[in-house]
Amino acid sequence: MLALTACTPSSQSTPSSNGSTLVIADGADTTEMNPQTSLYDSSWRIEDMVYDSLVTTDDKSDILPSLAESWIQDGNSYVFTLRDGVKFSNGRALTADDVVGSLQMLLDPATGSYWASQLGPVTAITAVNDKTVRIDLSAPYTPFLAALASTSAAILPMKEYQDGTFDPSTEMLGTGPFVVDSHTQDQEWQFSANPGYWGAADMDVKAVTLKIVPDDSARIAGLRNGSVDIAYFANPDAPTLLNGVQNVETTVQGSSDTYWLILNAANPDSPFADKAQRQALATAINRDGLIDTALAGAGEATGISPATLPGSCSPDSLPTYDADPAAATNILDGSAAASFNLMAPPYLTSFKPIAQYLQQDAQAAGFNATIETPEMGDYVDRVYTQNPADFDAVIDYFAGYLSPAMAPANAVVIPGETSEFSGFAVETPGLADALAAATSATDTASETAALQTACELVAENAFIIPLATKSTTIGVRTDRVDGTIPAFDGYDIYLRNITTYALKG
The missing domain is CATH 3.40.190.10 (Periplasmic binding protein-like II)
Incomplete structure (x- = not known):
C-alpha cells in the first residue's frame, strides 16, 4: 500500500523529502x-x-472570473466572454461549443445530474461566437452564478465526448x-x-x-x-x-455544510410521524451547547439556510429553537415523549459525539434515545433506499453550497415526485413558494424576508432539524x-x- 499506514513514526520532525x-x-x-x-x-x-467552471469563488463567497474572463447580465440573460488561451490538457483550445454542450448535457434529464435543478429556469444556451456564450433564463434566479461556480458545472471537452474518445x-x-x-x-x-x-x-x-x-x-x-x-x-x-x-x-x-437531525415523518411506525413529537424534540435541543461540547466550539447554530452564508435567516427567532426542555414538554400536552433509535452513521467521527449530546438533551425533555451506528451499507439502505425508510432519527450533513437559497431546496417535497428524501419526508406547505420568492427576488430585503419564511416553515414542520454548520x-x-x-x-x-x-x- 502506497498510502501512509497507522504505524507509529518517529516523534521527531524531520526535513521533508518530497522534493518538488x-x-x-x-x-x-x-x-x-x-x-x-x-x-x-x-x-x-x-x-x-482537473476541471474549471465558467466562474469561481473565494472565502467571501464572491463570484470571480475563471474560464469566463467577464460577463454581463441583461435582464434574465447572461453573456459570458471566454478567456483567451484556454486549452484542454490534450492541447485543444476551448471553444464556446464546449461550454454550450457541457451545460446542455448537465441540464439534460438523461444525464441524471442533481445539479441541473440548481441552475434555475434556464431556457436557452447559445454560442454567440467562439468566445461568447449567452444563457437565457425565464425569470430572475439569484443563485445562478453561484451554481455555475460549482465543480458540478465544470466545462467538459465536448468534441472528444461526442466523437467517443472521452468518457467522463x-x-x-x-x-x-x-x-x-x-x-x-x-x-x-x-x-x-x-x-x-x-x-x-x-x-x-x-x-x-x-x-x-x-x-x-x-x-x-x-x-x-x-x-x-x-x-x-x-x-x-x-x-x-x-x-x-x-x-x-x-x-x-x-463552510456552508450543515449538520442535520433528520426525523422519519413518513413511516407510520416511527414515533416522529407525530408532528408534536418532532416539534418537542427540536425544541429541547441546545445548539450552542452542542457546538461547544460535540464540535469543539467550531460552527454556528443554523436554520435550513446556512448561517455562514450572507443573507441567510437568523436562527434566533425560529420556532422550535427554544432550547428549553419545559417548552418541549408543553408541546406534548400531556402525551409521553417517545423512545427512539438515534442513528450515528459511521463515515464521520463527529456524528457520535453529536449523538451523545442530543441523547442528553432529549432525555432532559423526557425522551429516551438509543444510539446505534450501523454499517455504511445498512445506513444508506435504511435511510435513503427503503421507502418507507427504516429508522427513527439519523444525524447527517448536507452541502450548503454558495447561495443561501440553494440548500433549502433539499427540504422541498413535491407530492408524486421521488427523491432521496421520499422515504422519510413529509410536505412542508408553503416552502416551495417561499424559496421561489427568494430565488426570484430582485432586491436583498425581499430575498432575506423570503428566506426567513422558508426557515420558519422548516423549523415548524421539524422533520429536518438543522443543527450547526460544519467546519x-x-x-x-x-x-x-x-x-x-x-x-x-x-x-x-x-x-x-x-x-x-x-x-x-
Whole structure:
C-alpha cells in the first residue's frame, strides 16, 4: 500500500523529502469521475484539480472570473466572454461549443445530474461566437452564478465526448491546473501540472501526490515526520490533536455544510410521524451547547439556510429553537415523549459525539434515545433506499453550497415526485413558494424576508432539524509550503488556492 499506514513514526520532525512534489493526505477517496453526476465533496475536491467552471469563488463567497474572463447580465440573460488561451490538457483550445454542450448535457434529464435543478429556469444556451456564450433564463434566479461556480458545472471537452474518445465516467480531461497521471483506488492519486493551463505561468507546484489515509493519527504522523505537506481533517478535535506539532499551522475552515437531525415523518411506525413529537424534540435541543461540547466550539447554530452564508435567516427567532426542555414538554400536552433509535452513521467521527449530546438533551425533555451506528451499507439502505425508510432519527450533513437559497431546496417535497428524501419526508406547505420568492427576488430585503419564511416553515414542520454548520481542519507544514488556506469555502474545496502555493526548499 502506497498510502501512509497507522504505524507509529518517529516523534521527531524531520526535513521533508518530497522534493518538488506537494504531498497531501486526505481521509477519503472517490469512485466518481464525472463532475456532472458526482454527489460527494470528496469527489468535488479531486475533480477541481482537473476541471474549471465558467466562474469561481473565494472565502467571501464572491463570484470571480475563471474560464469566463467577464460577463454581463441583461435582464434574465447572461453573456459570458471566454478567456483567451484556454486549452484542454490534450492541447485543444476551448471553444464556446464546449461550454454550450457541457451545460446542455448537465441540464439534460438523461444525464441524471442533481445539479441541473440548481441552475434555475434556464431556457436557452447559445454560442454567440467562439468566445461568447449567452444563457437565457425565464425569470430572475439569484443563485445562478453561484451554481455555475460549482465543480458540478465544470466545462467538459465536448468534441472528444461526442466523437467517443472521452468518457467522463471513467477519465478526467479538463482545462484545470493539473492532469491525472495515475490513480490507485483508496491509496493515492498522482497529478502533474497541466502545461496548457491558462494560469500555468504563475504556478510553482508542478506535481501533487494525494494520499488516501483514513486514519487521523496516520495523517498527523505524516505531518509530524514531514512525509506529508498538507492534511485534511473532518474531526472537530483535530486542532487540539495538532497542537504542538512542530512546523504545522492549522486552519479551521468554515463552510456552508450543515449538520442535520433528520426525523422519519413518513413511516407510520416511527414515533416522529407525530408532528408534536418532532416539534418537542427540536425544541429541547441546545445548539450552542452542542457546538461547544460535540464540535469543539467550531460552527454556528443554523436554520435550513446556512448561517455562514450572507443573507441567510437568523436562527434566533425560529420556532422550535427554544432550547428549553419545559417548552418541549408543553408541546406534548400531556402525551409521553417517545423512545427512539438515534442513528450515528459511521463515515464521520463527529456524528457520535453529536449523538451523545442530543441523547442528553432529549432525555432532559423526557425522551429516551438509543444510539446505534450501523454499517455504511445498512445506513444508506435504511435511510435513503427503503421507502418507507427504516429508522427513527439519523444525524447527517448536507452541502450548503454558495447561495443561501440553494440548500433549502433539499427540504422541498413535491407530492408524486421521488427523491432521496421520499422515504422519510413529509410536505412542508408553503416552502416551495417561499424559496421561489427568494430565488426570484430582485432586491436583498425581499430575498432575506423570503428566506426567513422558508426557515420558519422548516423549523415548524421539524422533520429536518438543522443543527450547526460544519467546519474542517487543514494542517500545513509551513517549513515546506508557502500558501494560505481560505478561512471559508462554500463548496468545501480546501485546495482552491493551490495554484498560488509555492514549495520551500
